[in-house]
Amino acid sequence: MTFSKKSFYLFVLLLVSFFSSCDDKKENKDCSEIACMTPPEFFTFNIVDQSSGENLLYNGNLDINNLDITDQITKNSIDFEIIENNDMPLIAINSIGWKTEKVNAICSVGEEILFKLNIDAEAVSENCCSFTRYHTKEISVDIGTYELVDGIYVIKR
Structure with missing residues (x-):
């Protein structure tokens, strides 16, 4: 069987195209030299008195030992920690967003x-990098209001 020159060039073009598309797919899957993983954001809360602005955990009006955060969907406790910012105790939740999930949490004392x-x-x-995409990020306060200040949710009660 003999190939014409035109058929030969068409065959070579298809062969090159096939191998180049395989290389492209291989490049997209090889992420070994790319180091990027963005952890989910922390949710940090400062609970303050509505009129004075005083931190209610600091002044003892809210007992840190009775603080609880519970997911109303799973009924499980949500891990949190008390951190200090300018000597003021804040509630920090850093356990949400590591996986795909819906959380309806209630923070109570x-x-x-x-x-x-x-x-x-x-x-x-995506593109060799892992991160968290938030479709919903809502805070609601039954008593008082809140505002976001420098990445900290300030709950005014």
Whole structure:
């Protein structure tokens, strides 16, 4: 069987095209030399008195030992920690967003609800990088208001 010159060039062009598309796919999957992983953001809360602005955890009006954060969907406790910022105790939640999840959390001290946190997080991996995409990030406060100041949710009660 003999090939014409035109058929030969067409065959070579198809062969090169096939191998180059395989190389492109291979390059997209090889992420060994790219180091990027962005952890999900922390959710940090400062609970303050509405009129004075005084931190209610610092002044003892809210008992840190009775603080609880519970996911209303799973009924599980949500890990949190008390961190200090300028000698003021803040509530920090850093366990949300590591996986795709929906969270409807209630932060309370005893029977008193301080705030509700609704999160719809998606763990995403694109272009060799992992990060969290938030579809919903809502805070609601039954008593008082809140504002976001320098990445900290200030709950005014």
